[in-house]
Amino acid sequence: MTLVPVTYKGGIYQHDIVTDLIEDLGGYVVQKHVLAQEVVLQCFVPRDDIELIREISRPLFGEVTDSPLVGTEIAVVSMSLEIHHLPHPSCDIAEYVRRIGAKSNMVSLARGPGKRITGLNDEERDVINEHDIAVYLMGNFETCIEHKMPILLRGIEVPVVVCGGPDKETLIRIVDPPVEGYVGGVGRFMRRTKEADQLDKLDEIIAEITRVLEKKREDLAKDPLSVSPARLMNLIRERVPAILEVTSPTPLTVQLAGLRVKLPYDTFAPALRAMEIEDGITLGDVAAIEPSRMRDYILVKVLPFSETNTVI
Amino acid sequence: MLAVEYFEVECPEPVGAEYYKQITNDVLLDHNLLKVIEKLHVYIDPKVPVFIAVGILKPITNVVRVGDIANVNPQEGKMTLVITEETYLASMLKIFWERFGKDKVEQPDRFTVVLYDVPVAAKEIEEIVIGHPSESLNKDLIYAFRCVAPEGFRLRSERFDKGKFSFVASENTLVENIDELVKAKFALMGETP
Numbered sequence: 001m002t003l004v005p006v007t008y009k010g011g012i013y014q015h016d017i018v019t020d021l022i023e024d025l026g027g028y029v030v031q032k033h034v035l036a037q038e039v040v041l042q043c044f045v046p047r048d049d050i051e052l053i054r055e056i057s058r059p060l061f062g063e064v065t066d067s068p069l070v071g072t073e074i075a076v077v078s079m080s081l082e083i084h085h086l087p088h089p090s091c092d093i094a095e096y097v098r099r100i101g102a103k104s105n106m107v108s109l110a111r112g113p114g115k116r117i118t119g120l121n122d123e124e125r126d127v128i129n130e131h132d133i134a135v136y137l138m139g140n141f142e143t144c145i146e147h148k149m150p151i152l153l154r155g156i157e158v159p160v161v162v163c164g165g166p167d168k169e170t171l172i173r174i175v176d177p178p179v180e181g182y183v184g185g186v187g188r189f190m191r192r193t194k195e196a197d198q199l200d201k202l203d204e205i206i207a208e209i210t211r212v213l214e215k216k217r218e219d220l221a222k223d224p225l226s227v228s229p230a231r232l233m234n235l236i237r238e239r240v241p242a243i244l245e246v247t248s249p250t251p252l253t254v255q256l257a258g259l260r261v262k263l264p265y266d267t268f269a270p271a272l273r274a275m276e277i278e279d280g281i282t283l284g285d286v287a288a289i290e291p292s293r294m295r296d297y298i299l300v301k302v303l304p305f306s307e308t309n310t311v312i
Numbered sequence: 313m314l315a316v317e318y319f320e321v322e323c324p325e326p327v328g329a330e331y332y333k334q335i336t337n338d339v340l341l342d343h344n345l346l347k348v349i350e351k352l353h354v355y356i357d358p359k360v361p362v363f364i365a366v367g368i369l370k371p372i373t374n375v376v377r378v379g380d381i382a383n384v385n386p387q388e389g390k391m392t393l394v395i396t397e398e399t400y401l402a403s404m405l406k407i408f409w410e411r412f413g414k415d416k417v418e419q420p421d422r423f424t425v426v427l428y429d430v431p432v433a434a435k436e437i438e439e440i441v442i443g444h445p446s447e448s449l450n451k452d453l454i455y456a457f458r459c460v461a462p463e464g465f466r467l468r469s470e471r472f473d474k475g476k477f478s479f480v481a482s483e484n485t486l487v488e489n490i491d492e493l494v495k496a497k498f499a500l501m502g503e504t505p
Binding site: 079083113114116117118139140141142143144165166167188190191 | 325327328331332334335338339342356358359462463464466484
């Protein structure tokens with residue numbers, strides 16, 4: 001059964017029919033937003049059953065669309081939190097990927113700006129490495145990008161998409177070491193992205209992120225995970241009631257190969273490790289439970305089949 | 313950039329120059345400064361690195377008087393001022409307090425000020441100067457150019473004098489011949505610093 005990421009949009013009336021249906025079909029609801037009379041579900045559903053969900057939700061005026069970024073956590077790396085980069089373009093891009101279903105975090109560097117003075121500290125590096133992909137928002141000058149990128153990519157292990165003012169070919173030529181994705185023509189600008197050509201650029205960023213993530217998904221599929229992160233999310237929600245008290249927008253953030261649990265590590269890590277998933281197999285057997293560099297959260301890294309010899 | 317007589321952005325990287333022209337335009341427009349600038353030349357060299365903005369301001373001689381922001385209605389024993397624009401209200405009240413005393417000035421609501429038993433005519437009240445818009449202009453311009461200049465360029469040197477200004481910023485210590493560069497940029501506009 002292949003699970004595909006989709007977004008369901010529909011009225012709040014009787015939406016539990018859809019939620020139940022998704023769960024009965026073996027899918028998972030990753031995020032649920034209730035906005036006035038509308039409900040938006042970001043979920044994983046079996047590929048073959050999408051038509052069935054469409055059929056059943058039709059009387060409820062529900063709409064099912066593909067959302068390739070559901071279940072991913074993206075780091076939007078902004079060079080600083082100054083007016084030069086915020087709210088445009090950093091927030092515009094972070095918000096746009098959120099609409100397609102991703103969970104985006106903005107990582108702002110302490111010494112991001114400049115050419116000679118630029119730097120990346122260990123905390124920033126580790127926080128970026130906790131994500132599925134990093135989107136670097138660079139400036140308009142190729143001299144600066146060429147000079148800065150080797151420093152900003154030091155120790156980064158996740159796939160990177162570089163956005164910058166020069167065109168794509170120039171970026172491919174100057175960025176060293178090479179990264180996975182490039183989007184040209186999106187440097188620093190001081191206006192809201194609302195014109196058609198600017199929105200096209202945002203779509204281009206999404207397409208590039210999707211392409212890079214698809215490749216990562218394919219690589220993961222070669223050595224499948226011992227347990228699906230979306231399934232773990234539901235289990236933790238059932239077994240660790242404290243997660244229901246967390247007020248952050250996504251207390252459990254699903255990633256491609258793991259999960260961020262927004263509970264204090266020292267208190268909850270032993271309980272999570274001992275949590276039974278099925279047939280006496282505990283979470284500690286199939287996943288590495290580590291402290292996150294983001295606040296005192298827990299990072300659950302699901303181990304691949306080759307390491308655990310189990311798939312549940 | 314219709315209101316500006318001369319506006320150029322010079323940069324060894326043509327793509328960068330285009331983006332910075334857009335950024336400069338957007339920032340000055342946002343800060344409402346386009347109408348005070350007559351000529352503007354921006355030079356950026358990311359290799360040095362240096363950012364230079366030189367320009368000429370339009371002469372601003374006008375001052376804001378009470379009559380510009382309020383309607384003065386003389387009545388029996390008092391004078392009611394109906395405020396239409398709040399920007400200079402605080403400085404106006406301060407001037408009234410100093411001149412007439414706090415007991416004679418009352419502000420019953422946001423848009424009304426009442427003066428009791430003041431020994432001056434309505435015409436005279438209308439003529440009182442309450443603001444000089446040009447005073448804060450330098451500060452606004454510096455702030456705007458800080459937004460325009462690349463963020464890493466934190467070492468700055470600004471000069472505002474007799475309607476002419478220069479703003480130089482760099483990531484490294486500013487080189488000694490910066491005055492020469494500024495002079496050369498002014499010359500491109502057909503001006504002297």
